[in-house]
Every structure is written in C-alpha cells, then in structure tokens.
Amino acid sequence: MRIVEGIGIAVLVLLAALAVLFLRRLVIARQGGTIELGVRLSTMVPGRGWSAGLARFAGDELRWYRIFSFWPGPRRVLTRRGLAVERRRTPDAAELLVLPPDWVIVRCINRQAPVEIAMAERALTGFLSWVEAAPPGESTPETRPYRYKTG
Known part of the structure; x- marks a missing residue:
C-alpha cells in the first residue's frame, strides 16, 4: 500500500x-507582444546548445523566458540600444533536429557578446522592425557597427 x-x-x-x-x-x-524564440546558449558543439522559449517585447527590451523553467523572470534580456543584426541563415542539418525547418537563425551583436536566436520567418519581420525602430540618435556607426547580411 x-x-x-x-x-x-x-x-x-x-x-x-x-x-x-x-x-x-x-x-x-x-502580457502581449510575445513570439516563440530559440536562443543558442552554448556554441561548444556545432548545431547544439539551442533552448526553446518565449520572448516578449517590452519597450527597448526583448525579454526571453525559457519554456521549461520555473524561474519567473527572463533568462536573457536584449536591449535595442547597441543591438545589430550581423547575418541570417537557415538551420543546418544538426539544428533541424531541434528547430522547425521554417525558422531562421539570426546572429546579433550587442555590447556584451554575439548571440544567435532562431524564430519563424513571420516573426523575423517584426523583430527586424523592432531593432531598426531605435529612437533618433541611437542608430550611429558606434552602436550599429555591423551590416545586415543574408546567407
């Protein structure tokens, strides 16, 4: 018993x-303004290190919450100031095991370090608009040193 x-x-x-x-x-x-977003937490092994989550736009911040976490706060916060999109690409064969095939991987550079995020193609348009909608005076060569490249 x-x-x-x-x-x-x-x-x-x-x-x-x-x-x-x-x-x-x-x-x-x-709370609104959310998208499904994968973040690459580790680049030690090629194609691995992705974690699923939800991201919420909150003013000048993109707050990323892990799906399988009990922590109430965001795991990562990307601020629009100093954030630049370096390039975008499709998932490779190893990444297709954990990411949907219609998602796009975007490599961003911010003031701390580079970060790779993955999202649906439809969400990418909104994300790029959010990045480029920085207030006047913040989009200078010092804050956006990289150009957007495809491929």
Whole structure:
C-alpha cells in the first residue's frame, strides 16, 4: 500500500509541476507582444546548445523566458540600444533536429557578446522592425557597427 501512495504522490507532484509551467507560460503570453524564440546558449558543439522559449517585447527590451523553467523572470534580456543584426541563415542539418525547418537563425551583436536566436520567418519581420525602430540618435556607426547580411 505504501508503494501505491508513493506513486500517487509522485504523479500528483509531476502534474502540479506541469500546471505551474503551463500557468507561467500563460501569464507571460497574456502580457502581449510575445513570439516563440530559440536562443543558442552554448556554441561548444556545432548545431547544439539551442533552448526553446518565449520572448516578449517590452519597450527597448526583448525579454526571453525559457519554456521549461520555473524561474519567473527572463533568462536573457536584449536591449535595442547597441543591438545589430550581423547575418541570417537557415538551420543546418544538426539544428533541424531541434528547430522547425521554417525558422531562421539570426546572429546579433550587442555590447556584451554575439548571440544567435532562431524564430519563424513571420516573426523575423517584426523583430527586424523592432531593432531598426531605435529612437533618433541611437542608430550611429558606434552602436550599429555591423551590416545586415543574408546567407
């Protein structure tokens, strides 16, 4: 009987954890301005290191939240100031195992370090508009040193 109780408690805890993850995603998405976005957290192994998440536009910030995380805050924050798109490309064969085939990978440079993000082609248009919509005076060669290249 103790084994059955233990299994029942474990199932209940698992369902509660899944409910918390679902509610967290619902709260983030309900605030509006969200897109599905993958971020490459590690570049140690080619084609690996991608993590799925939701990104929310909040003024001059793009706040990225991991899908499978209990942390209420964003894991990464990209600010529009000093952010430049260096190039875009399609996922290679190894990346297609974790990313949808219709997604585009964009390499961005910000003041800290380069970052690769992946998103749907439809979301890319909005992202590029957001990057270029910086207030006057912020789009100088010092803050945007790289040109956008395809391929």
